[in-house]
Amino acid sequence: xxxxxIKKSLDLTGMQVxxxxxxxxxxxxxxGFEVLVGVEHAEATFNxxxxxxxPEGLVPCGLACRDTLRLEAGMPLYGHELGxxxxxxxxxLGKVVRLTGxxxxxxxxxxxxxxxxxxxxxxxxxEGKRAARAEYPxxxxxxxEELGKITSGALSPTLGYPxxxxxxxxxxxxxxxxxxxxxxxxxxxxxxVPLPFxxxxx
Amino acid sequence: xxxPAGLHYTKEHEWLKVDGxxxxxxxxxxxxxxxxxxxxxxxxxxxxRTTYMKICGEIESTKSVxxxxxxxxxxxxxxxxxxxxxxxxVNQDAFGGGWLIKVRFDALPADLLSAAxxxxxxxx
Numbered sequence: 001x002x003x004x005x006i007k008k009s010l011d012l013t014g015m016q017v018x019x020x021x022x023x024x025x026x027x028x029x030x031x032g033f034e035v036l037v038g039v040e041h042a043e044a045t046f047n048x049x050x051x052x053x054x055p056e057g058l059v060p061c062g063l064a065c066r067d068t069l070r071l072e073a074g075m076p077l078y079g080h081e082l083g084x085x086x087x088x089x090x091x092x093l094g095k096v097v098r099l100t101g102x103x104x105x106x107x108x109x110x111x112x113x114x115x116x117x118x119x120x121x122x123x124x125x126x127e128g129k130r131a132a133r134a135e136y137p138x139x140x141x142x143x144x145e146e147l148g149k150i151t152s153g154a155l156s157p158t159l160g161y162p163x164x165x166x167x168x169x170x171x172x173x174x175x176x177x178x179x180x181x182x183x184x185x186x187x188x189x190x191x192x193v194p195l196p197f198x199x200x201x202x
Numbered sequence: 203x204x205x206p207a208g209l210h211y212t213k214e215h216e217w218l219k220v221d222g223x224x225x226x227x228x229x230x231x232x233x234x235x236x237x238x239x240x241x242x243x244x245x246x247x248x249x250x251r252t253t254y255m256k257i258c259g260e261i262e263s264t265k266s267v268x269x270x271x272x273x274x275x276x277x278x279x280x281x282x283x284x285x286x287x288x289x290x291x292v293n294q295d296a297f298g299g300g301w302l303i304k305v306r307f308d309a310l311p312a313d314l315l316s317a318a319x320x321x322x323x324x325x326x
Contacts, residue, residue: 064265129241129289130262155241155264184260184267 020045028066029073030200068154071163074123074196080134080151081121081165089117090167092195119148120170123195124179126162126188131155132181138166139180139187140173147172147179156197163197164190205230206297210310211320214255214271217297218314225274226304229261231296232324237263240292245270245281245303252276252305259302261292273314276307 021036037045050058067077076082081091087110088097099111126132132153137146153164164181173179175194180187205211210218210225215233219226234240242262252258252272259270281303285291292300315323 129264131264133267157264 027075027077028069029075029196029198030069064154067152068157071152071154071165072156072158072196072198073200074165076121076165077152081167086119086167087113087117089114090119090121090170092121117170119167121151121195122166122168122173122175123193123197124150124153124164124166124181124190125193125197126164126181126190128188129155129162130183130186130188131162132164132166132183132188132190136184137182138168138190139182141178141180141189144180150181158198162190165195205232205317205320205324207317209297209317210273210314211317211323212271212273212314213323214273215324216271216273218273218310219301220310224279224304224306225276225310226301227273228296228301229268229270229292230320230324233268234293234296234300237261237268237292238265239263240289243285243289243292243302245286246278248278248281250278252278252303254311261289270302272305274305274307274311275309276305278303279306280304 019038020041022033023036024033026032026034035045035049050060052058070077076091076093088094094114097110097114099107099114101107124132124138132138132150134150134152136150136153138148138150139145140147148166148168150164150166153162155161156163166179168179173192175192177192179190179192181190205217208219210220211230212218215230217228217230229237240261240263242260244260244262246252246258250258252274254273254275255271257269258272258278261268261270282301285300285302292302294300
């Protein structure tokens with residue numbers, strides 16, 4: 001499939017485009033390209049890609065589609081799973097920080113925080129069709145104690161059930177445990193599951 | 203996705219079918235299409251008071267959560283149980299089987315739209 005994609009991208013070189021870049025930094029967990037062209041060529045490029053892909057079923061999509069793919073792939077997004085008040089260890093990204101003692105801004109602070117993260121990022125799987133969306137409270141089923149909040153959530157079109165990521169108090173719950181999410185007044189059951197929710201077969 | 207001529211419409215994309223002093227209320231096919239696949243509806247209870255342009259329910263789709271605004275002051279006399287069990291009716295038959303509530307209204311507001319005015323609002 002991906003070879004076909006490359007061929008179609010190269011077809012764009014026939015266009016009268018002064019300068020263009022095709023890059024693979026897309027944040028969806030899927031194979032694909034981001035194409036950068038000058039503003040004046042954007043519409044023609046977009047239409048050319050649509051026309052080239054139409055015979056194979058290509059349709060345009062918007063941010064909600066891309067964000068759902070990102071979530072299904074368990075990829076953290078700034079402002080949701082990442083932020084100035086979330087440490088790499090809470091976000092499950094400790095392995096990308098090298099604490100070598102060689103010194104970088106924030107190394108001392110991070111070294112202390114690496115030991116005992118206050119919160120942990122978990123994946124949640126729900127029942128039915130109602131999504132747990134960002135900011136909804138996550139509660140312990142036993143006594144209704146608030147464990148944390150949803151960071152991203154949607155009904156997964158690929159899997160057919162609601163999925164969400166949540167930052168919850170560390171050490172309280174693990175994969176397989178049940179939690180409750182307060183979905184605008186309804187207490188709905190969710191299960192902690194491993195991330196990512198979905199991995200595309202290569 | 204024609205908007206039926208015999209109905210009243212609101213800027214919040216509801217339709218009303220008036221029969222005596224009872225209005226059957228739903229959301230338009232245009233609104234249902236914009237919301238995407240509806241997966242949950244939360245309706246007021248029978249007997250509840252509704253207030254003009256106050257939220258009286260909720261319509262959740264795969265994409266987002268929309269609020270249902272009451273187009274009239276009145277009292278809920280019936281809710282559509284079928285749509286609670288099968289929210290997809292809102293998408294499949296917005297102007298028919300996808301109706302939401304029936305309200306005995308005090309008076310119809312002056313700012314309801316005709317089908318032609320609603321067509322113009324939604325660019326149909």
